Amino acid sequence: MSALLEVLDHCARRVPLYRDVAPPAPGEPASAALARFPVLRRPRLLRAFPKELVPEGASLSAALASGEISFVGTSGTGGERVQVLWSQPWWDTQELDGFAPHALAWAAVREPGYREAVLTTPTCTGNLCHVGDLPMTERIDDDRVLFLNQKVDPALWSDRDAARMADELDAFQPVGLEADPAYLAYLAVRWARLGRTPHQPRFVELSYEQPSARHLAAIARVFPGVPVIDAYGSTECGFMLIACEAGRYHPNPRWHHLELAPLAGGLRPELARLLITPLGNRWLNLVRYDSGDLVRPQPEACPCGRAEPLLVASLEGRAKDAVLHAEGAVLTAREVDAALAPVAGLLHYRLIQAGPSTFEVDVVPDELDPLDPTEARDRLAALLGAEPRVRVVKSVAVEPSGKFRLSRATHVDLDVRLAVAS
Ligand SMILES: [Zn+2]
Numbered sequence: 001m002s003a004l005l006e007v008l009d010h011c012a013r014r015v016p017l018y019r020d021v022a023p024p025a026p027g028e029p030a031s032a033a034l035a036r037f038p039v040l041r042r043p044r045l046l047r048a049f050p051k052e053l054v055p056e057g058a059s060l061s062a063a064l065a066s067g068e069i070s071f072v073g074t075s076g077t078g079g080e081r082v083q084v085l086w087s088q089p090w091w092d093t094q095e096l097d098g099f100a101p102h103a104l105a106w107a108a109v110r111e112p113g114y115r116e117a118v119l120t121t122p123t124c125t126g127n128l129c130h131v132g133d134l135p136m137t138e139r140i141d142d143d144r145v146l147f148l149n150q151k152v153d154p155a156l157w158s159d160r161d162a163a164r165m166a167d168e169l170d171a172f173q174p175v176g177l178e179a180d181p182a183y184l185a186y187l188a189v190r191w192a193r194l195g196r197t198p199h200q201p202r203f204v205e206l207s208y209e210q211p212s213a214r215h216l217a218a219i220a221r222v223f224p225g226v227p228v229i230d231a232y233g234s235t236e237c238g239f240m241l242i243a244c245e246a247g248r249y250h251p252n253p254r255w256h257h258l259e260l261a262p263l264a265g266g267l268r269p270e271l272a273r274l275l276i277t278p279l280g281n282r283w284l285n286l287v288r289y290d291s292g293d294l295v296r297p298q299p300e301a302c303p304c305g306r307a308e309p310l311l312v313a314s315l316e317g318r319a320k321d322a323v324l325h326a327e328g329a330v331l332t333a334r335e336v337d338a339a340l341a342p343v344a345g346l347l348h349y350r351l352i353q354a355g356p357s358t359f360e361v362d363v364v365p366d367e368l369d370p371l372d373p374t375e376a377r378d379r380l381a382a383l384l385g386a387e388p389r390v391r392v393v394k395s396v397a398v399e400p401s402g403k404f405r406l407s408r409a410t411h412v413d414l415d416v417r418l419a420v421a422s
Contacts, residue, residue, distance in 0.1 A: 098239030110193025155395030345371030
């Protein structure tokens with residue numbers, strides 16, 4: 001039986017959330033059985049946790065007491081914090097395998113003595129929290145992972161914070177640096193202004209949120225020549241996609257079954273919504289979990305030569321971060337970002353659409369190159385079909401989740417409009 005069929009059989013027979021779904025019939029293809037399962041959206045997962053996710057015959061209290069699993073909260077971006085039943089051995093194994101499609105990173109993470117530094121929100125990443133003011137030694141996990149950041153908003157880092165993190169990288173000498181791209185971009189321009197060139201890791205892996213092209217430009221400035229690899233995962237489901245050397249995204253097929261589901265109403269037929277079924281973890285009983293993210297499938301083979309059943313040309317951002325052209329067409333967060341990519345001196349921004357042709361944009365300068373706000377305005381006007389009002393600001397607020405939202409529409413619920421076709 002394939003790993004996917006095993007999950008579907010286990011869920012349909014033993015997991016209360018799926019009590020109404022018939023298990024796979026003998027000889028039935030996995031794709032046919034999978035299609036019977038409903039798309040699982042975040043609100044339903046919230047209601048199901050934890051009772052409806054625990055397989056019949058398994059004891060949640062015994063598994064928690066023995067340490068086999070724990071409750072872990074996600075840094076959910078919808079305002080509501082999702083919890084999952086967390087199995088550390090499963091997480092570690094699938095995370096390691098996730099690097100396989102990038103040769104340099106894959107070799108590095110399997111070397112004995114591999115060390116990495118992590119830069120993201122300190123509020124909670126997986127099962128770890130580092131808010132406060134702890135000495136470096138207390139932020140090193142298992143002698144292997146150093147958590148750099150202790151402040152919730154990167155705009156609040158002092159020069160001392162920036163220098164401390166550079167000092168810690170120099171002392172710890174990590175092979176890999178895993179970072180939220182917005183946080184690393186903020187830090188990179190601080191280092192550039194301070195004239196600091198920190199330890200150069202062998203690779204930078206971007207995770208946690210979608211990188212802006214302007215973040216990538218800031219990061220390249222302090223890590224010239226270091227490969228910057230985009231990866232995609234979530235606390236709910238694990239490490240699902242990583243960009244190969246050719247910049248296309250490859251899956252982690254041993255641990256996830258991914259579906260590229262067309263959008264309802266025939267909207268943007270070249271895009272898809274990503275549905276995830278984790279494999280090989282009897283506590284993580286999510287089938288067809290709706291990530292809320294839009295991707296652009298790539299039907300052709302990848303130039304890197306790796307043969308994969310599924311390939312993603314680009315991650316297009318969350319459906320709820322899309323906006324509408326003044327005449328109504330859907331524009332993804334990545335398309336908005338691409339319009340701002342050539343704007344020199346721009347570090348970060350936030351675009352809010354309040355009405356069909358009402359756009360407000362806050363732009364944060366990098367204070368290294370002059371920023372011309374009219375260039376940002378004109379480039380966005382060409383994309384949006386309406387002229388936005390642009391303000392230069394010192395910073396934009398971080399969301400309660402510890403992430404940023406670069407764009408969004410407030411006059412319409414695009415997460416609902418860009419739902420999966422049923
Ligand atoms: Zn490739």
